[in-house]
Amino acid sequence: MKTRKGLFLLLAALPMLSACSINKMVMNKVSDALTGSGSSDVFTGDADPQLVGDAxxxxxxxxxxxxxxxxxxxGLLLTTGSLFVMYANAFVQGPADMMGLDQFDQREAAKVRAKNLYIRGTEILYRGLDNKYPGDKKTPKFSEATVEAGTLDPILKKMKKDDVAFLYWAVAGGLSSYAIDVFDFALGVRIPEMAAMIARAYELDPDFNNGALDEFYILFYSSLPEMLGGNKELAEVHYKKALEKTKGQSAGTYVSYAQSVCVPAQDYETFKINLEKALAVDVDADPSNRLVNIINQRKARYMLDEAYNYFSFLEYDDWDE
Structure with a gap:
């Protein structure tokens, strides 16, 4: 009797088990379709920044x-996390950086928002890395590993090429949030971990996203002080590599160099040359990066128009004429 009762309960549960299984399968299919190869081109290949920013x-x-x-x-963790980082950079912090002095309060509020968005995206990306490297009784999960304790390097050595996107976007989000608020100690102490992560990403796939890592390193090496890993010579090296890998068709390479290398050096001539090259990039030559090039060209135009704010020897009155 007990056997029959058990069999009856099992048979009764089968439809529910099947429904759960089917729902999970459908969810995985939908998730795969929305995060598969080329899915991001819907955004990055568009020619209308406002449309993408609204969407x-x-x-x-x-x-x-x-x-x-x-x-x-x-796939969902990577796409969601990277979208947070992209949106914060292109549509929150980017416009804030181009606000006038009379918009100080709005600019600061936008930067606080951008920082929070960066952090949200980074946390999601770290979840993805924790899924792949959850640790065990002897080793911590990825997000708790540190350079200081010697627990991060063994995990990084296990990583493969398909981990590079997670590493890139997690570091981009983390360092961008720190750049907005350099007094955030919790973010600052993680710079050694982020430096190790991006270095491993470069080892695994130096050509990731057509020179994206080299463009990142232009900012990384030129913006940080030497004690935190800054290195002006390496910034120059990666600038040249980025130009080579992108065939000069990435406006971001020129803008990054003008902003992070030329401005601190007060080299206006090289600043101007690079921004003019950014404006000359054919945005249709690389359809997958059309949107990124358009946004960077807007920034290039703004920086040229507002050059007197970057170079102390340029007089506003003379510039206005």
């Missing part, structure tokens, strides 16, 4: 909704 918040919330149902899907 990304909805996309982020949609991906977050999917994540709530499928929390361990690596």
């Amino acid at each position: 990304i918040p909805f996309a982020i919330k949609m991906y977050e909704s999917l994540l709530s149902q499928n929390p361990n899907h690596q």
Whole structure:
């Protein structure tokens, strides 16, 4: 009798088990489709920054909704986290940096918002890395490993090429949030970990995203003090490598160099040359990066128009004429 009762309960549960299994399968299929190869081109290949800027918040919330149902899907974690970082950079911090002095309060509020968005994205990306490297009784999970304790390097050595995107976007979000608030000690103490992460990413795939890592290193090496890993000579090395890998068709390479190398050196002539080259980039030559080039060209135009704010020897009155 007990056997029959057990069999009856099992048979009764089968439809529910099948439904759960089917729902999970469908969710995985949807998640795979929305995060597969080329899915990001819908945003980065567009020629209308305002359209994309208006659409990304909805996309982020949609991906977050999917994540709530499928929390361990690596594609969703990568896409959602990177979208937070991209949106914060291109559509929150970027416009804030171009606000006038009379918009000080709005600019500062936007930067606080950008920092929070960077952190949200970074936390999601770290979840993805924790999924792949959860640790055990002897070793910590990825997000708790440190350079100081010697626990991060063994994990990084295990990583493969398909981890590079997670490393790149996690470091981009983390360092961008720190750049906004250099007095945030919790972020500052993680710079050695982020430096190790991006170095490992470069070892695994130096050509990731057509020179994206070299463009990152231009900013990294030129912006940080030497005690934190800054190195002007290496910034020059990666500038040349970025130009080579992008064939000179990335406006971001020129803008990054003008902003992070030429301005501190007060080298106006090289600053101007690089920004003019950024404006000369054919945005249709690389359709997958059309949007990024358009946004960087807007920044290049702004920096040229506002050059007197970057170079003390340029007089505003003369410039205005």
